[in-house]
Amino acid sequence: xxxxxxxxxxxxxxxxxxxxxxxxxxxxxxxxxxxxxxxxxxxxxxxxxxxxxxxxxxxxxxxxxxxxxxxxxxxxxxxxxxxxxxxxxxxxxxxxxxxxxxxxxxxxxxxxxxxxxxxxxxxxxxxxxxxxxxxxxxxxxxxxxxxxxxxxxxxxxxxxxxxxxxxxxxxxxxxxxxxxxxxxxxxxxxxx
Numbered sequence: 001x002x003x004x005x006x007x008x009x010x011x012x013x014x015x016x017x018x019x020x021x022x023x024x025x026x027x028x029x030x031x032x033x034x035x036x037x038x039x040x041x042x043x044x045x046x047x048x049x050x051x052x053x054x055x056x057x058x059x060x061x062x063x064x065x066x067x068x069x070x071x072x073x074x075x076x077x078x079x080x081x082x083x084x085x086x087x088x089x090x091x092x093x094x095x096x097x098x099x100x101x102x103x104x105x106x107x108x109x110x111x112x113x114x115x116x117x118x119x120x121x122x123x124x125x126x127x128x129x130x131x132x133x134x135x136x137x138x139x140x141x142x143x144x145x146x147x148x149x150x151x152x153x154x155x156x157x158x159x160x161x162x163x164x165x166x167x168x169x170x171x172x173x174x175x176x177x178x179x180x181x182x183x184x185x186x187x188x189x190x191x192x
Contacts, residue, residue, distance in 0.1 A: 009113050011120045013128045014048050014141045022152030023125050038175045054117040058124025139183040146176040
């Protein structure tokens with residue numbers, strides 16, 4: 001059955017952050033992230049990615065990904081939330097199913113539901129924060145990297161009210177990474 005926009009999408013985030021809560025250096029740098037996988041250590045990202053049908057990404061994260069020189073999300077359709085980029089700013093090597101939008105993240109979710117998408121991967125600190133505040137993020141997987149940066153771009157910031165989450169599970173890995181999954185608590189306010 002096609003999602004007509006009235007049925008809520010399932011919105012998920014999967015992020016890495018330093019032990020002190022930063023998702024990037026002040027300049028957006030990610031050089032502190034591990035670059036090699038430890039053999040036999042599956043962090044679950046490929047499985048996670050195979051369970052979503054569209055990517056919703058913030059502009060800053062998109063610009064960081066552009067620096068990779070290749071699109072790491074394969075054929076997954078993507079919507080990039082931006083107020084400053086134009087279509088001409090997208091390099092030709094980016095797949096044609098990557099689109100820019102000036103709409104709010106919540107409005108984009110409504111559009112995605114009307115387009116028939118069911119499961120959204122939300123990526124980018126500001127975008128994830130805005131979805132948490134709006135009560136539109138269903139679950140959040142955080143992988144803590146055992147490094148202290150001291151300064152950088154934080155995942156979380158000031159809030160007008162508490163956002164209760166429910167702990168689902170925590171796993172630790174031989175490399176020292178610790179991954180926790182949280183879901184929207186039933187104590188949260190209803191979706192808006």
